[in-house]
Amino acid sequence: MIVALLKYLHLAAMLCWCASLIALPLLLSLYGGAWRRDRGSEKLQARYAEFRLITHYGYVAFATPAAVVAIAAGTGLIFAADVFDLWFVAKLALVSGMALVHAWIGHFILISAEHRGMHNLPSPLIPLALAIPLMVGVLWLVLAKPDLGGLTDWMPRFMLSPRGTWGQA
Template sequence: MTLWLYGLIPHLKAFHIVTLAVWCAGLFALPLMLARHEPAIGPADYSRIRRASHYSYTFVVTPAAVLAIASGTALVFLREVFVPWMFAKLVFVAFLVIFHAWLGHVLVTVAETEGRHTPPEPTAPMLILLAPVVVILALVLGKPDLGQIPMPDWLSQPQGRQLPFDVPRR
């Protein structure tokens, strides 16, 4: 790796942490915002809350998610962190992505479904979200040795096979 990339790693890591904090904060805030989607509160307030939750999801939370995942992917390759705890962390990041997509679905359902649609109570989604966030923090901060967990050979050793598609040649 070239020398200028080593100097870039701390900045990229700080950027990753900031975007991850914004993403997770948004994932925790949106269920609370959705809980305020009561048509009984009045049309003006309902419209304001609906727009705020939509714009928060579209212009803050989703870009933060994309940037957090992109910077995290770059860090994995720059730091060459190909260890079992990182792969376990990526599984729980996938849970965050699934939760993010579910929130988007709920936002669209609340905004575009005619008639009354009651969003879910915020307690259950926030507790569900808390689990992968805590596990990710434990994996990143603890960096546990997960090497003793039995893995199939096809996951832990090169197989010496060709890819199932042609690789373009230069």
């Protein structure tokens, strides 16, 4: 019962987090550069205020809580379902990449607020281009659960033995 509840919570939060990792860079890309021209316009000022509210609250009140819930439920699921396979380590590495992209998007949102637009920043589509392969990789690893045992052939022996057993062979 607890495993099913954690899986549901983890999946729902991951869907929300991934949706925000797609939507926020698109919003920044579509509306972030609009403030460069016609800064004095009242209509543009109202649009900018709306843009700021959507991106700020989308990040602070939706994306970040979804990420925290997804990671917390996933951590609980590790121990509840007793998952300690090599594919899972690869999934954690990809989720770490997603967290870095999440932080980078937050930086874009902060800079767009401080400078009223995306001045002197790379395209916000770069985080999107990084996030999508990470999300696809996580989905593939979870669904396929591939045997990645062949990857251990190139690893040093000390990385493959449990703690406290070094020197015992």
